[in-house]
Amino acid sequence: MDDPGYQSGLVDLLGLLSYGELQGFARLAADAAMADNLVDQAAMSAIAVNELRQFERLRDRLVEIGADPESAMTPFVRSIDEFHTSTAPSDWLEGLVKLYVGDGIAEDFYVEMADFVDDETAGLIRSVFKDRGQADFVVTTVREAIAEEPRVAGRLALWGRRLVGEALSQAQRVAGERDSLTELLVSGEGGLDLAGVGELFNRLTSRHAARMEALGLTP
Amino acid sequence: MDDPGYQSGLVDLLGLLSYGELQGFARLAADAAMADNLVDQAAMSAIAVNELRQFERLRDRLVEIGADPESAMTPFVRSIDEFHTSTAPSDWLEGLVKLYVGDGIAEDFYVEMADFVDDETAGLIRSVFKDRGQADFVVTTVREAIAEEPRVAGRLALWGRRLVGEALSQAQRVAGERDSLTELLVSGEGGLDLAGVGELFNRLTSRHAARMEALGLTP
Numbered sequence: 179m180d181d182p183g184y185q186s187g188l189v190d191l192l193g194l195l196s197y198g199e200l201q202g203f204a205r206l207a208a209d210a211a212m213a214d215n216l217v218d219q220a221a222m223s224a225i226a227v228n229e230l231r232q233f234e235r236l237r238d239r240l241v242e243i244g245a246d247p248e249s250a251m252t253p254f255v256r257s258i259d260e261f262h263t264s265t266a267p268s269d270w271l272e273g274l275v276k277l278y279v280g281d282g283i284a285e286d287f288y289v290e291m292a293d294f295v296d297d298e299t300a301g302l303i304r305s306v307f308k309d310r311g312q313a314d315f316v317v318t319t320v321r322e323a324i325a326e327e328p329r330v331a332g333r334l335a336l337w338g339r340r341l342v343g344e345a346l347s348q349a350q351r352v353a354g355e356r357d358s359l360t361e362l363l364v365s366g367e368g369g370l371d372l373a374g375v376g377e378l379f380n381r382l383t384s385r386h387a388a389r390m391e392a393l394g395l396t397p
Numbered sequence: 398m399d400d401p402g403y404q405s406g407l408v409d410l411l412g413l414l415s416y417g418e419l420q421g422f423a424r425l426a427a428d429a430a431m432a433d434n435l436v437d438q439a440a441m442s443a444i445a446v447n448e449l450r451q452f453e454r455l456r457d458r459l460v461e462i463g464a465d466p467e468s469a470m471t472p473f474v475r476s477i478d479e480f481h482t483s484t485a486p487s488d489w490l491e492g493l494v495k496l497y498v499g500d501g502i503a504e505d506f507y508v509e510m511a512d513f514v515d516d517e518t519a520g521l522i523r524s525v526f527k528d529r530g531q532a533d534f535v536v537t538t539v540r541e542a543i544a545e546e547p548r549v550a551g552r553l554a555l556w557g558r559r560l561v562g563e564a565l566s567q568a569q570r571v572a573g574e575r576d577s578l579t580e581l582l583v584s585g586e587g588g589l590d591l592a593g594v595g596e597l598f599n600r601l602t603s604r605h606a607a608r609m610e611a612l613g614l615t616p
């Protein structure tokens with residue numbers, strides 16, 4: 179924590195995660211209004227509320243380590259907002275796939291990042307992004323929709339690929355703009371070498387494919 | 398509770414309140430994204446979360462009295478959605494005034510309705526709609542904005558009047574369509590006569606004027 183390089187990478191990471199959750203809350207809450215029925219709307223709203231609670235825990239950690247949450251989040255506003263603008267769901271099913279596939283890949287990445295931070299922050303990140311129990315609800319609804327009208331599977335598979343493409347494109351921008359964040363991943367004794375980065379990428383890709391398959395979609 | 402007329406008015410009232418909170422959650426969460434800074438965005442998001450918690454309590458009461466929440470809410474979807482569509486804030490200040498003035502008058506009305514229902518439901522309604530401690534945040538921000546640029550006061554005063562006009566127009570539609578709801582207000586031994594309805598209307602109007610003045614706006 180005394181290493182200024184580490185401190186600045188950690189602030190960046192928590193800023194990115196915090197703003198991701200804060201904005202995730204707003205988007206999910208709005209997407210919930212597209213639900214076919216009020217029970218589903220309430221279910222997605224409850225998931226949104228969970229994201230705000232997680233935001234609050236991450237923000238509190240920023241304050242704890244002496245950082246200003248607003249300044250920590252600001253560098254990531256543009257990338258995260260552009261991600262959401264370019265992946266605004268056009269209907270309820272697209273919203274569900276975005277929740278499951280888009281949040282899924284982001285959360286996998288965040289949990290991987292926990293290996294590179296102090297134990298207390300790592301514990302917080304793992305607890306914030308542990309399985310939120312929302313999987314069953316989304317998987318059931320999407321599979322039912324495909325069973326009812328098989329041709330939606332093609333459209334949703336394309337949508338899933340687009341979500342990942344947009345996420346990667348914003349992730350690349352963030353990595354290019356925030357050296358301290360990439361330093362966190364590659365420096366220090368536990369830091370990744372090129373092969374390690376490749377393995378990380380493979381893990382993220384194969385978990386993404388598993389989620390697509392769980393929904394009945396071709397990855 | 399054994400009186401079918403009472404039961405049906407109560408289900409209508411709880412359905413109206415539930416859907417109002419569920420949709421209020423979605424709108425506030427979306428409006429929060431218009432905040433000037435991330436601290437204010439988080440503050441309005443937290444108020445939105447509170448609305449979803451209140452929705453859940455009202456919905457649970459519907460289940461408790463043997464009603465289906467979805468059927469209970471459905472009759473009010475159109476009026477509440479139209480209210481929100483016709484009063485979508487165009488900026489952060491309009492969002493704040495809508496939260497304070499629009500929710501304020503709705504909540505006053507709901508608390509008045511508590512006088513006409515069984516004690517358990519009345520207790521729930523009063524506890525759901527008691528002061529949510531959000532007043533300070535809104536009042537301070539709006540007053541500061543007016544101090545900085547006095548001419549926004551005129552625009553926001555018009556906006557406040559429009560909010561009430563749209564709310565009344567939807568309330569009239571609901572009253573016209575849902576006899577059981579108006580019955581709740583006027584039948585039984587505690588029911589209101591014409592003078593009583595007038596007094597209720599006066600109370601709502603004067604509390605509305607007090608809120609406008611608290612914000613520094615001409616009612």
